[in-house]
Amino acid sequence: MKKPVLILFFLMIAVSAGTAAAPDFGADGLKGLSPEQRKGLAAGEIIFSTDDSGTETKEALVQAAVIFDKTPKEVWNLLYHTEDQIKYLEEIDELKIIKKEKLKDCIEFKLKVAWISVVYRVIHRFEAENLYFYWTMDRSFKNDLQDLKGFWRLYSYGNGKTLARYGSNVSVKNVPSFIESMFKKNGVRKALTAVRNYINSGGTWRKK
Numbered sequence: 001m002k003k004p005v006l007i008l009f010f011l012m013i014a015v016s017a018g019t020a021a022a023p024d025f026g027a028d029g030l031k032g033l034s035p036e037q038r039k040g041l042a043a044g045e046i047i048f049s050t051d052d053s054g055t056e057t058k059e060a061l062v063q064a065a066v067i068f069d070k071t072p073k074e075v076w077n078l079l080y081h082t083e084d085q086i087k088y089l090e091e092i093d094e095l096k097i098i099k100k101e102k103l104k105d106c107i108e109f110k111l112k113v114a115w116i117s118v119v120y121r122v123i124h125r126f127e128a129e130n131l132y133f134y135w136t137m138d139r140s141f142k143n144d145l146q147d148l149k150g151f152w153r154l155y156s157y158g159n160g161k162t163l164a165r166y167g168s169n170v171s172v173k174n175v176p177s178f179i180e181s182m183f184k185k186n187g188v189r190k191a192l193t194a195v196r197n198y199i200n201s202g203g204t205w206r207k208k
Helices: 004-010 035-041 070-081 082-087 179-184 184-198
Strands: 062-068 092-100 106-113 114-129 134-138 145-158 162-171
Touching: 035 062, 062 184, 070 082, 070 145, 070 162, 070 184, 082 092, 082 106, 114 145
Parallel strands: none
Antiparallel strands: 062 162, 092 106, 106 114, 114 134, 134 145, 145 162
């Protein structure tokens, strides 16, 4: 079972119950990336804008940049349908749409990793004009998580491609250390690879 992919569910969840200011990555989305990182990004690498020391705290926001081979509009249309995560993220066992509106939704996820089941609800809020959406844990529900937040912001990268900036943080409770370790950079990298496969296929790629 591909345990690291579990992270993306926890990962894709927004910053507050109200409006959150979109993070500023500059007009082209490259702000904060070094020349070396920009070169790696152009070569198809998933780039992390946090350091590589492996010492990030539980409170640290893990941030990444990735290129999709689709236009921002195409990427937005695929990511906007958060209920479709069950198609490409391995550990989702069940998914339930609690509410779906134009500007926000609420999705309940049930994940299964090894012998552990995790249930939680996510509120996503969408700002199509900024190609930005963010998410938080629905605190009105009894979640098997302590906290979570995250975002996607999209930028045109030219030649029909999209630069996506991503951030996430998850705090879990009462779970083994091997699950918590999946929320580090290596786990995020594997989860974002699954997202990239799905986006680049135009939404036809499926998890095994």
